[in-house]
Amino acid sequence: MSGLRLALAADNAGVELKNILRDLVGDDDRVADVVDFGVPDAADDRAYPRLALTAAEAVARGEADRAVLVCGTGIGMCVSANKVEGVRATVAHDSYSVERSIKSNDCQILTMGSRVIGPELAKRLVTEWLGYSFDPSSASAAKVAHITDYEHRNEAGASASS
């Protein structure tokens, strides 16, 4: 895959790792553009949902193809981003989960916890993550479509069992 437009965001717990990852992806030929939604440094204490929702909305609008979001655990960023319609976000700190988040689940957003993972492993995982793409002709596609269908039906008041 080439020409990815990436969004990045972090709260003050994750900003140091986010900035390290920004340098990494900025040097990656597979990345066409990087938008950093902040925070710029640890003095900025905006809460993680504000950063996550801003970045996830950019993904939902198609302004970014994918995003990497960092907080202390990755959990708050993940929970927040998943509230945005059309977004599939996951926290992942291991190689297999990172791979399957794309190949099985077509997740556009990877979240990480700076208090969970070290910078070198995080850099390696993001480098791997950039190399994966979802195959819309795979058996996984219908499963992901079920999620999307639910979102659309839920707008109309349907239930998960319908």
Ligand SMILES: O=C[C@H](O)[C@H](O)COP(=O)(O)O
């Ligand atoms: O999931 C939340 C993040 O880890 C955040 O960086 C820290 O949140 P807290 O201050 O509420 O623990």
